[in-house]
Amino acid sequence: xxxxxxxxxxxxxxxxxxxxxxxxxxxxxxxxxxxxxxxxxxxxxxxxxxxxxxxxxxxxxxxxxxxxxxxxxxxxxxxxxxxxxxxxxxxxxxxxxxxxxxxxxxxxxxxxxxxxxxxxxxxxxxxxxxxxxxxxxxxxxxxxxxxxxxxxxxxxxxxxxxxxxxxxxxxxxxxxxxxxxxxxxxxxxxxxxxxxxxxxxxxxxxxxxxxxxxxxxxxxxxxxxxxxxxxxxxxxxxxxxxxxxxxxxxxxxx
Amino acid sequence: xxxxxxxxxxxxxxxxxxxxxxxxxxxxxxxxxxxxxxxxxxxxxxxxxxxxxxxxxxxxxxxxxxxxxxxxxxxxxxxxxxxxxxxxxxxxxxxxxxxxxxxxxxxxxxxxxxxxxxxxxxxxxxxxxxxxxxxxxxxxxxxxxxxxxxxxxxxxxxxxxxxxxxxxxxxxxxxxxxxxxxxxxxxxxxxxxxxxxxxxxxxxxxxxxxxxxxxxxxxxxxxxxxxxxxxxxxxxxxxxxxxxxxxxxxxxxxxxxxxxxxxxxxxxxxxxxxxxxxxxxxxxxxxxxxxxxxxxxxxxxxxxxxxxxxxxxxxxxxxxxxxxxxxxxxxxxxxxxxxxxxxxxxxxxxxxxxxxxxxxxxxxxxxxxxxxxxxxxxxxxxxxxxxxxxxxxxxxxxxxxxxxxxxxxxxxxxxxxxxxxxxxxxxxxxxxxxxxxxxxxxxxxxxxxxxxxxxxxxxxxxxxxxxxxxxxxxxxxxxxxxxxxxxxxxxxxxxxxxxxxxxxxxxxxxxxxxxxxxxxxxxxxxxxxxxxxxxxxxxxxxxxxxxxxxxxxxxxxxxxxx
Numbered sequence: 001x002x003x004x005x006x007x008x009x010x011x012x013x014x015x016x017x018x019x020x021x022x023x024x025x026x027x028x029x030x031x032x033x034x035x036x037x038x039x040x041x042x043x044x045x046x047x048x049x050x051x052x053x054x055x056x057x058x059x060x061x062x063x064x065x066x067x068x069x070x071x072x073x074x075x076x077x078x079x080x081x082x083x084x085x086x087x088x089x090x091x092x093x094x095x096x097x098x099x100x101x102x103x104x105x106x107x108x109x110x111x112x113x114x115x116x117x118x119x120x121x122x123x124x125x126x127x128x129x130x131x132x133x134x135x136x137x138x139x140x141x142x143x144x145x146x147x148x149x150x151x152x153x154x155x156x157x158x159x160x161x162x163x164x165x166x167x168x169x170x171x172x173x174x175x176x177x178x179x180x181x182x183x184x185x186x187x188x189x190x191x192x193x194x195x196x197x198x199x200x201x202x203x204x205x206x207x208x209x210x211x212x213x214x215x216x217x218x219x220x221x222x223x224x225x226x227x228x229x230x231x232x233x234x235x236x237x238x239x240x241x242x243x244x245x246x247x248x249x250x251x252x253x254x
Numbered sequence: 255x256x257x258x259x260x261x262x263x264x265x266x267x268x269x270x271x272x273x274x275x276x277x278x279x280x281x282x283x284x285x286x287x288x289x290x291x292x293x294x295x296x297x298x299x300x301x302x303x304x305x306x307x308x309x310x311x312x313x314x315x316x317x318x319x320x321x322x323x324x325x326x327x328x329x330x331x332x333x334x335x336x337x338x339x340x341x342x343x344x345x346x347x348x349x350x351x352x353x354x355x356x357x358x359x360x361x362x363x364x365x366x367x368x369x370x371x372x373x374x375x376x377x378x379x380x381x382x383x384x385x386x387x388x389x390x391x392x393x394x395x396x397x398x399x400x401x402x403x404x405x406x407x408x409x410x411x412x413x414x415x416x417x418x419x420x421x422x423x424x425x426x427x428x429x430x431x432x433x434x435x436x437x438x439x440x441x442x443x444x445x446x447x448x449x450x451x452x453x454x455x456x457x458x459x460x461x462x463x464x465x466x467x468x469x470x471x472x473x474x475x476x477x478x479x480x481x482x483x484x485x486x487x488x489x490x491x492x493x494x495x496x497x498x499x500x501x502x503x504x505x506x507x508x509x510x511x512x513x514x515x516x517x518x519x520x521x522x523x524x525x526x527x528x529x530x531x532x533x534x535x536x537x538x539x540x541x542x543x544x545x546x547x548x549x550x551x552x553x554x555x556x557x558x559x560x561x562x563x564x565x566x567x568x569x570x571x572x573x574x575x576x577x578x579x580x581x582x583x584x585x586x587x588x589x590x591x592x593x594x595x596x597x598x599x600x601x602x603x604x605x606x607x608x609x610x611x612x613x614x615x616x617x618x619x620x621x622x623x624x625x626x627x628x629x630x631x632x633x634x635x636x637x638x639x640x641x642x643x644x645x646x647x648x649x650x651x652x653x654x655x656x657x658x659x660x661x662x663x664x665x666x667x668x669x670x671x672x673x674x675x676x677x678x679x680x681x682x683x684x685x686x687x688x689x690x691x692x693x694x695x696x697x698x699x700x701x702x703x704x705x706x707x708x709x710x711x712x713x714x715x716x717x718x719x720x721x722x723x724x725x726x727x728x729x730x731x732x733x734x735x736x737x738x739x740x741x742x743x744x745x746x747x748x749x750x751x752x753x754x755x756x757x758x759x760x761x762x763x764x765x766x767x768x769x770x771x772x773x774x775x776x777x778x779x780x781x782x783x784x785x786x787x788x789x790x791x792x793x794x795x796x797x798x799x800x801x802x803x804x805x806x807x808x809x810x811x812x813x814x815x816x
Contacts, residue, residue, distance in 0.1 A: 048654075048657075048658045049657065049658065050654060050657055050658065050815070051815070052812070052813075069660075069662075070660040070661065070662060071660070072660075073658055073659060073660040074660035076658075078654070078658045080654050082651075083654075084651035084652050084654070085652060085655075086574065086578055086652055086655075087578075088577065088578040088581040088582055089574065089577060089578065090554065092554075093554055093577065096558075097570060097573075097574050097655075098655060098659070100566070100570045101567070101570060101655070101656070101659035101660075101661060102659060102660060103566075103660075129581070145655075
């Protein structure tokens with residue numbers, strides 16, 4: 001459902017993403033983790049057509065985001081790391097505007113908006129301007145907007161930042177439900193607990209390179225074979241620390 | 255542990271930011287200094303000439319000199335009062351850094367001191383800067399000594415503190431009653447309307463008549479008619495400090511300076527006491543957001559219906575852009591200024607004394623019509639710099655919403671273009687049609703100019719989107735800041751160049767057609783071809799500018815990153 005083909009991004013001499021090649025099957029929840037500055041957001045921006053890659057491509061549902069951007073975007077929902085919304089639109093207006101951009105209209109759009117606003121606990125404040133919303137509410141509204149057109153692929157960049165514990169639990173439930181309905185989820189997160197609990201497969205990005213890819217069990221096996229400075233307990237956290245520690249970096253430093 | 259930070263330490267972020275801005279932009283400060291210098295000279299000459307004239311009126315001269323000074327202080331006070339009120343709402347109850355000060359171990363008194371100084375400086379510097387040439391003119395015309403200049407500084411200090419303290423007190427009261435957001439909006443609209451009204455009034459008073467002695471005499475008569483100043487006002491006290499030092503008449507400058515200083519001190523301490531007492535309550539009240547009211551629900555209901563017949567992306571974007579525009583008082587209030595500008599523009603042509611029925615008058619009329627084409631294009635470009643150029647920056651942080659939707663970038667560009675082009679075309683065409691009617695220009699020539707202007711506006715809008723996307727300012731707090739940025743200046747210069755080329759290309763065929771009509775002779779075939787070529791060149795130049803703007807606009811929009 002999602003395929004990375006030699007995806008690379010350079011900023012002058014700096015290599016932000018150094019050639020990603022992997023595939024995520026339909027209905028899977030893929031966890032994309034890595035230290036700050038590893039290139040996760042850059043990768044996601046290239047996936048969504050917000051940034052042109054230096055080389056390579058991303059295929060969403062078989063559509064190349066560079067060559068068939070409209071077809072690729074039509075089946076994808078996206079939540080950015082900082083979801084800036086239109087301050088002077090109400091929550092309901094924002095949701096209907098985004099739905100319209102994806103071709104929804106009339107009664108269907110009204111029904112879908114009402115359903116999502118209620119589902120994300122925003123119905124009571126749907127008539128208020130988004131400038132009055134808290135960060136968590138904006139995050140929930142942006143996630144509702146990402147789902148308004150019933151996407152087949154969902155790309156989430158740090159969806160848990162600023163969300164309260166109840167929200168995190170609700171979001172986990174919703175993502176599991178979407179995955180069960182065949183939606184492919186690409187989840188970039190710093191929350192290793194959530195990645196551990198939700199993701200079928202995990203990719204670890206470090207300094208622009210995909211340094212590990214597999215299920216949690218596969219990553220555990222790999223980490224055990226490497227130096228484990230954290231004295232690993234088998235959790236994703238210890239696996240992550242083992243794989244991204246300076247000791248496990250390639251000898252050439254690239 | 256060290257003691258509480260000093261006042262200078264607390265003001266240092268603002269000072270460092272100002273220093274950084276000066277270091278970063280070298281061209282802009284120079285340009286601003288040149289403009290300020292030109293204004294200074296103009297202002298000085300006006301006061302110097304007026305005061306010198308008053309000295310020639312034996313009996314009334316001293317009275318007029320005094321009245322003008324009172325008028326100067328009174329008008330400055332009115333501007334300062336409003337400006338301090340608007341600024342205080344922001345510096346005390348709107349600025350995000352206030353929460354940093356509140357979280358720090360600072361007393362409410364220190365918070366008041368810091369914010370008061372910022373309010374005073376932000377509101378007063380412009381009045382102070384542009385008022386100085388008037389005081390210098392007073393000193394020079396009356397041959398005043400250094401005591402006058404020292405007294406001017408001593409007078410201005412308390413004179414500036416009084417409206418600042420009143421502004422802080424009024425802002426605190428307003429915030430306790432309304433939310434800061436709504437109060438700021440109301441005040442913004444009121445101040446913009448007052449400024450536009452003052453602008454209109456000044457123009458309709460025909461200040462050019464002051465250039466003639468009879469005009470100055472009329473101004474003197476106006477000042478003479480103004481009633482005697484009230485002894486209870488700080489504006490009178492300020493004038494009373496300076497008048498005796500100019501030697502106009504005897505007085506008690508020290509007594510009035512004392513009045514001024516003690517009033518300023520009492521009001522400052524009063525504002526400090528009130529702010530110390532209610533600051534946290536007022537700040538908390540100011541943080542309360544605005545909820546959707548009836549007006550918002552109506553907008554939400556009607557706009558989608560009105561835009562439904564349009565193609566989908568254009569209709570959706572138009573409804574969204576109009577909603578955002580109409581809910582942002584900082585944006586729509588600019589329309590009031592625009593309206594004043596249009597009225598003055600049309601009025602200028604209505605009073606242009608060129609039609610005396612002679613052949614020279616007719617030639618002048620055609621020349622004025624050509625100039626009018628250039629000026630209308632210039633006015634439209636200035637409006638585009640204010641509304642079209644900032645559009646990509648304003649979309650900036652929310653750009654991801656459109657870019658991740660399944661809509662081609664080209665469709666988004668066309669929507670943005672159409673949303674800007676239609677109102678600008680209506681504005682430009684109305685200007686040309688109305689003013690050419692006042693000038694008595696032939697309908698055929700007016701039609702040619704209207705078509706030309708349409709082509710120019712299309713190019714100007716296309717370039718506006720391109721330049722706006724190439725020089726985005728996501729950090730700007732309001733569109734006016736974006737419209738005065740370096741990229742906007744470049745954009746204006748390029749557009750002015752384009753307008754100059756278009757006017758130059760049309761000047762020759764327009765003059766040839768005019769002289770043939772005057773001579774009642776037919777246009778030779780060769781000359782007709784040349785005239786057609788000149789008009790064709792106009793179409794080509796504007797089409798090239800449009801195409802270049804679109805190409806670069808699409809490229810920069812594709813790379814736009816918040």
